[in-house]
Amino acid sequence: MKLYDYILSPSCYKVRLMASLTGVTLDLRPVDFHPGAEHRSAAMLALNPAGCIPILEDGDLLLTESAAMLAYLAAKAAPAWLAGEKPEEAARVQQWLAFSSRLTASLGGARLHEMLLRPGDIAVLQRQGIAALRELEAGLVEQGVRGMRFLASERPTIADIACFPYVALAPDGGVALDPYPAIRLWSRALRSLDGFIEMPGIHRLHELKPEPPIPTVEV
Amino acid sequence: MTDQAMTMQAMIDEWYPVGLLSQLQPGGRKTALMGAPIEVACDAEGHARVTAADGRVLPVRARYGHVWSSLGAPQKELFPIPEADQPGRRFVDVGVVRVRCSPLRTVENFLDIAHFPFVHTDILGAEPHTEVQNYKVEIREDVDEVWATQVKFYQPQASKSASGGITTEYMYRVPAPTCSVLYKTCPPRPDEWDVITLFVQPLSEDLCDVWPWMALFDDETSMTDLIHFQQTIFLQDRSILENQIPRRLPLDPGMEIPTRADLTSIAYRRWLKRHDYTYGAQLVAQ
Ligand SMILES: [Fe+2]
DSSP: OEEEEOTTOHHHHHHHHHHHHHTOOOEEEEOOOTTTOGGGSHHHHHHOTTOOSOEEEETTEEEOOHHHHHHHHHHHHOGGGSOOSOHHHHHHHHHHHHHHHHHIIIIIHHHHHHHHOOOSOHHHHHHHHHHHHHHHHHHHHHHHHTTOSSSSSSSOOHHHHHHHHHHHTGGGGTOOOTTOHHHHHHHHHHHTSTTOOOBTTBOOSOOOOOOOOOOOOOO | OOHHHHHHGGGTTSOEEEEEGGGOOTTOEEEEETTEEEEEEEOTTSOEEEEETTSOEEOEEEETTEEEEOSSOOSSOOOOOGGGGOTTOEEEEOOOEEESSOHHHHHHHHHOOTTHHHHSBTTTBOTTOOOOOOOEEEEETTTTEEEEEEEEEEESSOSTTOOSOEEEEEEEEEEETTEEEEEEEOTTOTTSEEEEEEEEEEEETTEEEEEEEEEEOOSSSOHHHHHHHHHHHHHHHHHHHTTOSSSSEEOOGGGOOOOGGGHHHHHHHHHHHHTTOOTTEEOOOO
16 A cells, blocks of 8 residues: 655645554655655646645555545554444544544644745634634533543544644644643543554653642741 | 844844755745845846845855855855765755744754754654763864764664664754754765754744755665655754744853753854854843
């Protein structure tokens, strides 16, 4: 299975992360997205006329949408990452998969603008990013009330992996995550999964240090 | 004179990177230098041309993969990198990354080896190999540059061409207030040094565009892999740099706590102070 990949792309990272979590080995083909703009070369446009990455090739299957790649990896190697039989769960997986494209457009756009100088109206992108984060936070709080730690179920699904990277990298685009306690808990739960891998800006859980002692106040 | 004009004074005549030579366009690209809007374009002959907002044509150099310019009148030629003319090396334009912090802080972080195991875990350093061995730091008066030599450090994967852990030797050099050149053990050519630079364009006192560039002996690794390796390293630094408080680099003698690891940083700060290179600095005790 061949992934046209860019190490700094959160969408490519979704696929690398899903592959690692499900034990699939990918053949990575690095694309010089920045500064070379190779994703807009004739050869790459022939694969994906939309001119973006990731692109996943497996036999005669060619995928250009990261949500489809997550579904394919899960169906192939670890069906527990797909929705179960409950209609609500199936609906929630689809809901958050579709929602993840709003994160890409807003938080991803802000990150590209702030980091790699891509054009865009930064105030609008950040405002839309914050609106999406508030919606995600509310969704996670509601799931918590239902006794579930993840977006669609009590176990992680492809919907969590679709949403996680752009959320975790929001600070790269100047959007803070401090106001969202449910998102921070969810992020910790995902980062502690077996097979979790990092990308630049998304760290493993090594900040799990003991609480600092409370200083005693002398009266 | 305003505070801003005062802190710019000593640094205004320096050369700064303002774009990639390989991406020059006739239509020009708008950017900024020390708070002033500028435009970087190429003329009819394909030569780089940099203009200020008032139409003034600024001095230009085309070296080391980048366009260099200055708001002032540079007294010195752009610093030499002799390795840039050495046959057999591959030159890597890593591409711009914007960082919300002082240009001086970006250089200071680049000079700090002690952060390798914690920020570049399993690439440029790993616990428990966190010990920085003794090394030498000096301000070379003849060339007016900061140099750190005999820097040795254990690294799990020192470069794209290194397989497995090796003890890497480094030399660091600061030839200009916002530029640093790093010389590093070159695994395929033990008698040569790989050159990795950090060229920093000060957009304002707390915002910069960083243009890393490399001159390597490596015939194996693809250009894209070389770029991605260095971008990975720099992006790890970026998330640390953007969280540093204050955003500007403190230049207060009272705040220096010398340990072996940050001798280079102390020499850099001292050299900045000596030249009044304070654009991007926070002067606490005056
Ligand atoms: Fe670093």
